[in-house]
Amino acid sequence: MRRNFLKFLSLAIFSSFILPLNSLFANTKKIINKNLTKKQKEIMFNEGTERPFSSDLLRESRKGFYHCANCGNKLFASTSKFDSGTGWPSFSEALPGAFKTKIDYKFGMKRTEYHCAKCGAHHGHVFNDGPSTSGKRFCNNGLCLIFRPE
Numbered sequence: 001m002r003r004n005f006l007k008f009l010s011l012a013i014f015s016s017f018i019l020p021l022n023s024l025f026a027n028t029k030k031i032i033n034k035n036l037t038k039k040q041k042e043i044m045f046n047e048g049t050e051r052p053f054s055s056d057l058l059r060e061s062r063k064g065f066y067h068c069a070n071c072g073n074k075l076f077a078s079t080s081k082f083d084s085g086t087g088w089p090s091f092s093e094a095l096p097g098a099f100k101t102k103i104d105y106k107f108g109m110k111r112t113e114y115h116c117a118k119c120g121a122h123h124g125h126v127f128n129d130g131p132s133t134s135g136k137r138f139c140n141n142g143l144c145l146i147f148r149p150e
């Protein structure tokens with residue numbers, strides 16, 4: 001009897017640790033846009049990177065906002081976009097609360113990776129060598145973005 005109770009108790013404790021974690025991941029990484037291409041999914045949900053100089057958004061210079069291609073979250077204003085010469089769309093700052101960051105040690109480098117705060121999709125990395133007063137350079141995969149002109 002006591003043994004069963006202990007078993008039940010440890011199971012209850014165990015699941016209270018595991019279940020919130022599961023629901024956390026389910027909420028933070030979710031494919032919302034069913035029309036995402038294979039390449040977009042690879043970047044956004046498997047931390048991939050598009051080829052440099054492949055994004056049409058490099059040439060985009062109209063006024064407007066850049067949104068998450070998966071969930072539509074508004075991420076960057078066109079006023080923060082600049083040409084970094086790296087081959088990826090670059091921004092000096094993100095809109096408040098747009099992203100969550102995580103340290104990534106891939107390729108033996110310490111980099112700060114950022115994810116859409118709403119759907120958890122990976123977008124790119126942020127560096128501290130930006131040319132503007134913010135000092136930031138958000139290096140974003142163009143395939144993760146949708147531009148909406150104003």
Ligand SMILES: [Zn+2]
Pocket residue numbers: 068069070071072073116117118119120121
């Ligand atoms: Zn998103």
